[in-house]
Amino acid sequence: MNTLSYGLLALLTRGPRSGYELMQHIQPIWQAKHSQIYPLLALMEKRGFVQYVPVAQKDKPDKKVYSLTDEGIAALREWVPEPTGDPVKRDEMLLKVYCIGFIEPAQARQLFEERMRMYQCKIEKYHRMLDDLGSETVQAVEAGRMEHPGFGSYILLKRAIGQAESDLDWCRWVVGLLQLNPTGSVGN
Template sequence: MNNLGYAILSSLGRKPCSGYQLVGHLEVIWPAKHSQVYPLLTKMEKNGLLEFDYIEQSGKPDKKVYSITEKGRKNLEKWVTESPSDFIIRDEFLVKIYSIWLSDEENAKKLIQDRISKLEKTVALRDENIARIEQTHEKNGLEMTSKNFGRYILFNRRSMLDKEEISWCKWVLNLIEKASLNNLLLGIIVGKLNIIIQDMVLIT
């Protein structure tokens, strides 16, 4: 089974949910599309790792709510103790940043400002989830054995990383603006030098 399968087991091990809900829960650990998740759910159910209940809905199609089986739980427990493979980051934004020298200043700044805007919205939503978890466990605290513990620390990790990237994006914007200002000043100086040279030529 691939890592997405174990991510599904991890999420369903916390609580049963539909395929649609599952895609949302996976965002924090292993983002995946519906087209990837649904076929794998079917395969995992056939292999006895998952089971589902049909839930009737008024005015909506009936839905399947999946939950982890004892076999799935044992597979997950065994997998959790194994050393993870090296992680890989694939981010289109980073590729564009790597080739930002091909862009003009306006488009370069827009690329970064759009990233900041998206990150700020994501951080705000995630911080709301963090606050809800903290509020739920306010009296007794959040223990490692709680099913929400892993979710809580991962939410905080992503939030910290996103906030750090926002700071980095602002640093890059400042770098671009400084370079632009230096080029402007250089242009003014060169322009003035040309005028002085022309005046000297006329005088001579």
């Protein structure tokens, strides 16, 4: 049972999901491909943490809909109070930024402008996801009702938006600095 396995159990607290759905929903929180998720689900099924019902579909491939067992819920509850690992962040761009004095100013500008587009897309996506949660959830969250399904999703989305906006502001600040001293603008 690794962290991703517990993460899958966490997602299943919202209700039964297929492996494919789990794979999609876990992406914003924990990057993982289907090739990693399917074997873990099979393993957890063997160990009794989850169970599945095969669902036949017309027009689409059949699927397995997984749900938590009592054992799975117990495992989740044991995991939560355990010491939480430090966050792991790896961003290739930051390594490029470290040696920014070594590269063409035009390339530097491009690097930041690409990232600004990426963050803007993310922010829009997250806002759409917030809207999808509905006003009923918003009211529950604002009242601090953490037992409400959607409380976790809402505060996670808020965090993702805050992070993306902070990064976007940083990009704008750096682009502003770069324009102060347009070393690379010969020929523009």
